[in-house]
Amino acid sequence: MASPRALPTPISATSFFQSKPTAHSLNSSSVSKNLSFWRNGSGLLQLITLGSTRSRSNAVENSSPTQFSSESSQISDVPILSCSEATEKLRTTRETYESKQQYLAMYSSIFGGITTDPAAMVIPMDDHMVHRGHGVFDTAAIMDGYLYELDQHLDRFLGSAAMAKIKLPFDRETMRRILIQTVSASKCRKGSLRYWLSAGPGDFQLSPSGCHKASLYAIVIQDLSPSDNKGIKVITSSVQIKPPQFAVMKSVNYLPNALSKMEAEENDSYAAIWLDEDGYIAEGPNMNVAFVTKEKELLMPRFDKILSGCTAKRVLVLAEGLVKEGKLRGTRVGDLTVEEGKKADEMMLIGSGVLVRPVVQWDDQIIGDGKEGPVTQSLLNLILEDMKSGPATVRVPVPY
Structure with missing residues (x-):
């Protein structure tokens, strides 16, 4: 495995750092405003700007030698690490938290x-x-x-x-x-x-x-976090949802998702639910959302403006078994208003991380009877069973 090349000579050992500059020497015309250092063969240039504006120059002139000497000492105290030293620092840092x-x-x-x-x-x-x-x-x-x-x-x-x-x-x-x-x-x-x-x-x-x-x-x-299937609370997100062009793509641009999750945590909730530009229920920050209506229909928002959840789609397939058992009347993907969602008998979050997680409260509205719903629990059991003994189409063996 390749590794980055180390600096052949630590910058801290060069002549520039061997003596501490004084205010007088910095004001000399022989000193450039920008002092640069480079690493041999890397093509990477680091710039240290010591005085790029008149106000900075005046600040230096008005500084006492003792004050600037202290600042210079702080700069020169920053270590220059070899590749092995940097790797060891990273390893030690990981062990401290x-x-x-x-x-x-x-x-x-x-x-x-x-x-x-x-x-x-x-x-x-x-x-x-x-x-x-x-x-x-x-x-x-x-x-x-x-x-x-x-x-x-x-x-x-x-x-x-x-x-x-x-x-x-x-x-x-x-x-x-x-x-x-x-x-x-x-x-x-x-x-x-x-x-x-x-x-x-x-x-x-x-x-x-x-x-x-x-x-x-x-x-x-x-x-190593313990599994938790207890009912959770969600809120309506005030963070704007991504436009469909980016919402349907699983990119690393997750700042809106992170802000939405943070907003939920700040309000003692698990997640914040996004609405689309038409006001219909969309999705959570990293999971899909589904409902069991009073007509015992499993309903999910359409996937054309949100991320197409693999786990959510698998839940729709597995839910057909509950339809045959009479626990559900059917499944459907379509538009759903916030009012309809809050009046549902059951609400759940679905995704690779949460699998199927019951929601018992949305904003100030209690969902159903405020307890984990039976259909939600049945769907969770079906997913877990599918993960452990499902068909070859969804389970790929790993040759250890």
Whole structure:
């Protein structure tokens, strides 16, 4: 696995830092306003601006030598790290904070392989997914050594990449094989696999025309959080929903989603529900929403303006069994007003992370009788059973 080259000579050891500058020396015409340093062979230039405006110059003139010496000392105290030192710092930092998620393996097309060291699970800063948000992602659950709905998620993944105009670095079958091998290397038998396609590294421009090649990343996550199927509260989001062009694409541009989730947490709620431009119920920040009407019909919002949920679509298929049992009269995808939703007998969130989670309150409105609904519980049981013993179309074995 390739690794970044270290600085041949630490900048802190160069002559510039060997003596502390004084106010007099800084005012000398021989000192440039911009002092630059470069790393041999990297083509990366770092600029330290010491005085680019008249006000800055005046501030320096009015500063005492002692004051500026203190500031200079703070600047020179910033360490210059070698590659190995930086990696060790990252490893130590990870060990200092607790997390309910463990990262067991990562694939990077930049490295051309898989690593199981969390300190090596990094991506280049000039990757356009980092500084421009030009990337897409998707996920698949790992249950009992099987990847659940891998192909369904992979198809959506490639569709998102096409909408984002990201040229594939590999064909579909190669990417599928890489994802399975990454899970195999992780030894994880219950968790999740998340993967990204990026326009790739190359520069810090807006256009990806300078990117060398699209990048593929994948990581296996084991979440140690206890499962919780209790009923939750949701609110109506005040954060504007993404326009359909971007809502149907699973891109890394999740700032509206994050703000929506934060708004919910600030109001002691689990999630915030988005409405579309016509006022109809749309979706949650990273899950679909569904209702059981008083007519015992399972109803979901249409997928033409929101993300097409793989788990939600699978729920619609599995719900046909409840129709045959008489627990539901039918299933339907269509428009639903907020008033209709709040009057439903049951409400639920559906997604790869939450599976099927009952909602017992929306804003100030209690849903149904305020308890977890029987249909919601039945659908959760069906999904869990499908993940553990469903057909080969939704379960891909991992060769450990």
